[in-house]
Amino acid sequence: MPTPTPTPTGPLVLVTGGTGFLALWVITQLLRQGYRVRTTVRSLSKSAHITSCLHEAGIPSEQIATLEIVPADLLADAGWPAAVAGATYIQHVASPFPAHAPSDENELITPAREGTLRVLRAARDARAVKRVVLTSSFAAVGYGHAFEYEGADSERGFTEEDWTDLQGPREVLAYPKSKTVAERAAWEFMDDTTKESSAADKQKQKQKQPFDLVTVCPVSILGPALGKEDGTSFRTLLELLTGNAPGIPKLHWGIVDVRDCAKMHLLAMTTPAAAGERFLCIGEGALWMEDIAKVLRRDLGEKARKVPTRVLPNVLVRLVALVWPVVKSVLPELGHEKKISNAKARNILGWEWEYSSEQAVVAGAESLFKFGILQG
Template sequence: MAEVLVTGGSGYIGSWCVLDLLAAGHSVRTTVRDLAKEPALRAMLARGGAEGPLRVLPADLQSDAGWREAVDGCDYVLHVASPTLTSVPRHEDEMIVPARDGVLRVLRAARDSGVRRVVLTSAIGAVAYGHPDRSTPFTEDDWTDVDAGIPPYQKSKTLAERAAWAFIASEGNGLELAAVNPVGVLGPVLGPDYSPSLGLLRRMLDGEVPASLKFASGYVDVRDVADLHLRAMTDPAAVGERFIAQSGPSLWVRDIARILRERLGERASKVPTRELPIWLTRTVARVNPELRLIVPQLGKNFDATSAKARRLLGWQPRPIERTIVETAESLLALGVPA
């Protein structure tokens, strides 16, 4: 078994990666920005059934301190952590600089400590934005056009992944890299840190969304994202490759609403039955900063294919309808009003 570092183990994807690694018998360590969060992290992982040796170490993506100690002696690193903001950034560099510099800090420490391979958690945001409308799914050959006026988050993920591949090519000294690019991530919740896509479901169940927004995206179960990270960590076929993580064909938001209503009945009574016209969404977005970030996606279908991960790594994600229902059940169990 291997020694593996998961950066950001308290995050939504990171926590499931830790659980999968422990279940597979690996020795695992993870980083948090503040060790005061360690008890909450361990409690969250315990809810997920964590068993096995786990070390929690302090390290911040915006500082060099702690990273050499975190990776020293590791065979692999899953770099899942990424800087996040709780509000719309005043300037895009508030997201771009920490994301890019954080990736490079982890890669340098991994190289210098003799780590065999790093798996980078990127995003579909580094693949599918800034392109003309198209009828074919996005693949790993596609890259987001950062000069096309895209939102800060997608730009930060693109530039961070680009920087990672450039580092490996020029300074990697034999360090291996693979990237996982998840679409909208859903699935059971262990704690308060979860994906924006899951937040959409929470708001739909809670009645905060009066109508579905008109855009389509791919979705994937967080447990399958973790599984893909572990496959990319050890499979020789993963070296130097990107892998889109998507369960099946894309869904419009109205499709998700329909699934919730059909499968949850009265517990989904607040889920919207109507779709908000694009022109009205644009009008409301003028005074709603969060909605403004959705405007570039309106009317578009961000479909992608995970055929590469299935072909090269044998990855088999679960049906997304089942994931949507289990996600909703998990949120309702946490106290989202029915």
Template sequence: MAETVLVTGGTGYVAGWCIVTLLERGYDVRTTVRSPAKGEAVREAVSTAVDPGERLTFAVADLMSDDGWADAVRGVDYVLHVASPLGDGDSSDPDALIRPAREGALRVLRAATTEGVQRVVMTSAANASSPASYAEEGVTDETLWTVDDPSLPAYRRSKTLAEKAAWDFMAAYDGPTQLTTVLPGGVFGPILSAANLGTVNIIARMVKGDMPGAPRIGLEVVDVRDLADLHVRAMTVPEAAGERFLGTGEFIWMRDIARVLKDGLGEAGGKISTRQLPDFLVRLASIRDKPLRAITMSLGRRNRHTTAKAQRVLGWTPRPAAETVLGCANSLLDRKVL
């Protein structure tokens, strides 16, 4: 009999690929949605990559409510807690992100430990394991924890505080359920649907010509398919219990991403600008452009994360950034998102 995995937030970009990967590897999957109507959209998206048949089912649950979580975890073997609110860079109300991220993680853990599932794999972020200043040189690993500060972007704070709350919960728990966390970088790659594009919007804006140039920002690009694979490895490898794993990829400047896309897309990349935007222009534009506000502190960032632990313990290797961003752009073109 196949084991069953609960994936939270089934409408999300990463969650969708986790569902696909699990189904491809023979697991039954249950995923949470905030309303029954959203289940059909998830099934349709997943069906573009794999036939879910009767092996994909749904549970209605929300990060901000206790309702539904006991039923969601009943009878499952593992939980991939991927769901988390996304921000737009506006830090006027950081609790709008922090509260659902932190309280949602605790709701999932309480339900999972009550049911006695084998392991919960929680999606955090590399930003929860970063130095205070992005401009610092060097390579850091999972032993570093981001020091929370109100000046940090709300999304970064939400991921850090949610992960800390999860580990604090498990420190006080005495039972069979294990916790592992995965800390991804900038997630790109093929899409399953045009909904909830998340970070993929960066590639879409570049290809559409909506970006007059590239800000001086470096991204640790990880392919969404590799990230899904990392979650499943973290779920099944015995040595992964109680560990954090960085899931970042190759460090690449946004200007180099633009060049890869322009060279690789041919005529479809004709609107892409490879101009380097001066930092002062980015800061000036961020006054009116909310999404830019969260990235201005990343200008010139050179600190990187190492995935040596994931490679050593889990046997995980991410694909090159160029392959990922080109695959992402071609997927957007194929699905006529652009």
């Protein structure tokens, strides 16, 4: 691992979507570890936001000045070859993550899938890339199932062997569908490359690949924002803290702190044994929404005065979803306790979470006040 220096000299890492909540923390940790970083944005007008967030993270100005910011859109070919040129690693984090499902699911599926393939093709053609880390999601793992891991199977929990079942008994909405389709397309691309390379045995072909792929599948990411951030990760906290929520739905929320999630991305990038693997990314565990509300009231005091206390029966939540769109996307999950394992990440990557679920919730909520999204 490169040593931290004011002027990074380590390998060049491309991080896609540098404006994003998670990507900003991935960039921060890469710079802290001495990597050179290039990031893509849809619009260069957002460059100032990125640099101000890196200042907030405590990155020295001379190091921030080394960050390259280049334009590239997941929906267009332009910019990707230049973005990838000279990179040793790619962290492909960008993907649309809206708070509300669009009327046309392809608004999410097309950029998620086609954007991933654009990045992988550019990586293959550049030939200097050693590894691509793709930010997938638990949304590509644990949706559409009949919740067979409850009851007798509850000790097993969801693992990396599981895939969201797009033909399963429960509806899969646009966002989980986009993440599932994009991750599947990425693994299929790697298989195709393997087939193209030669007709010899699979292991030999695998070794001939120009780069390898690792996917990270986080549950809900919370924790501190580095700037004014009211994106999807913060929607539920906003609904609770503004008192918009008429009550608390029975939802079990898998949580990882953004700092721990970024740490896993860096380990996934450099751990040799991670090649060709996917990793679930969950910290201490999941919390019921009722407990999240309690933590907010306990730690934020007066700022949390509007957080509701009443737990809503499921039948009522289904009615509420008609006027509270953020709930609609989780209706299939109502009342289900999901067990999710982080054993593989701990065993292969040596990853450990540092921030508890409660700390991630409170840090996320504090960010909303710190950057003026909410007034105290």
